[in-house]
Amino acid sequence: MQKRLAHKILLKEFKNDPGLVAGADVAYSRNSGTLFAAILIFKFPMMKLVELSSARGKAEFPYIPGLLSFREIPVLLEAAERAFLQPDIIICDGQGIAHPRRLGLASHLGLLLDLPSVGCAKSRLVGEYGELGEEVGSTSKIVYKGKPVGAVVRTRKKVKPVFVSPGYKVDLKGAIRVVLDAGRGYRIPEPVRQAHLTVNRLRKEEEA
């Protein structure tokens, strides 16, 4: 049972309009054992925030590498169900198919919502990859058990690359393109970055 927090529809006239990119992230408050989830939807390509949806709930499952979905999916689903707008694709802070079971957080969420999804993690879970160029946009394929499952992508010069992998109903090319196109000069693509700032803001104000 998740409790609703904030839900803002900033530009509802964009309902059903194409070009909506969403970002999702979750934060955890140890003190209260609470998880905060936020899904922010942006109008592409100007990247104008059009909706912010969030939810909170008690963490019912521990963090176990490979089983992140069991911990974060419930609260993320609650936030997603609260959203009025229907994004065309959602970028998650975690892996897509670059996962032991080919079902990382992004894949799992996309499947449950029947929504195209992309995984954009800050570090590796599985797979091997080679060095990549230092220019923004450089990529290097991530191979797991002989199969390409994603790519490390340079979103900023002199900064550690992000780990991109297809989530659901998108291929690697598309996943990489979305991450780069939705970026705003920061390492993390804007939708996910803003979702991250949002959940931490929610966590802070509760701990306060």
Place this chain on the structure above:
DNA sequence: GCGACAG
């Protein structure tokens, strides 16, 4: 048994 290990 040892090392690896999204958030």
Place this chain on the structure above:
DNA sequence: ATCTTGTCGC
């Protein structure tokens, strides 16, 4: 992920 301030580098 979270605990935490200033600080060195581009």
